[in-house]
Amino acid sequence: MADDAKAGGGLSFKPMDQFEVKSLFGGEIGTFTLTNVTFWLVMAVLAVIALMVLTTSKRAVVPGRGQSIAELLYGFVYKMVEDVTGKDGIKYFPYIMTLFMFILCANFLGLIPMSFTTTSHIAVTAILGFGVFIAVTVLGFVKNGASFLSLFWVSSAPLALRPILAIIEIISYFVRPVSHSIRLAGNMMAGHAVLKVFAGFAQVAAIAPLAIIGVMAIYGLEVLVSAIQAYVFTILTCVYLKDALHPHH
Amino acid sequence: MEGELAHIGAGLAAIGSGAAAIGVGHVAGNFLAGALRNPSAAAGQTATLFIGIAFAEALGIFSFLVALLLMFAV
Helix, strand or coil: CHHHHHHHCCCCCCCCHHHCCCECCCCCCCCCCCEHHHHHHHHHHHHHHHHHHHCCCCCCCCCCHHHHHHHHHHHHHHHHHHHHHCHHHHHHHHHHHHHHHHHHHHHHHHCCCCCCCHHHCHHHHHHHHHHHHHHHHHHHHHHHHHHHHHHCCCCCCCHHHHHHHHHHHHHHHHHHHHHHHHHHHHHHHHHHHHHHHHHHHHHCHHHHHHHHHHHHHHHHHHHHHHHHHHHHHHHHHHHHHHHHHCCCC | CHHHHHHHHHHHHCHHHHHHHHHHHHHHHHHHHHHHHCHHHHHHHHHHHHHHHHHHHHHHHHHHHHHHHHHHHC
């Protein structure tokens, strides 16, 4: 990297190298190759199990440290589902809790130095986003039948405006999975690229201490963003679920 | 020449990030203004605040994505 900097006559920034998918055991990357993405996805699942299953297995009346964290997270998501979707949305709480815990753990594991951020890849988040979209759409039609389409027909608007609003509503409905998944991936990718750019400033001895303080500050921000993006993904899932259960405006 | 134009386009797309920053600031600022008038009602509206911020931010992320595509994919 130092040679590159000299040859280019300036600083060498490679902020996007960290998002490269590599095979774990060498060889070409095919459909079933074990890559660093696979590894960190499995790590995220193991982290969720460690946090939610192992800590609560004793079912202590007075919770220990691990159990209190698990109970706090459970209560937090439960209240979110109840507040946004109402009582009849509680049935779908396990799905939303799974999504939240998985994204939270994947985001936080990505913040470990030298690790890989699985949620920075649109391939990963698009599966989550389109999963929610398909689930919610199917659920809307199963629960409400054809009257689910009244979601697009804003009955509180003047009659002349309704067809135009219907077109806008349909477009915004189909953009949902795209924005839902790109928001998470984009935030993660942008944050980690910024971290690497700030780390790149350490190549200049004069501003290296400043660069380290900058990396620390951005890292703190990234911890916050990781939690908020998991929260935002989950609460938008709740909002979409509410639209599916109660499509009437 | 095409590569240079792509870089200019990426720089122009970065303007969108600033626009999203205005949007997010608008949402958060108005929330704070309302919350200070009626602090008791503020706690119930934090979810709405985050949804609003998320929607405003998503469009900035789109412009960031366009910039990335122009830098690395074109």
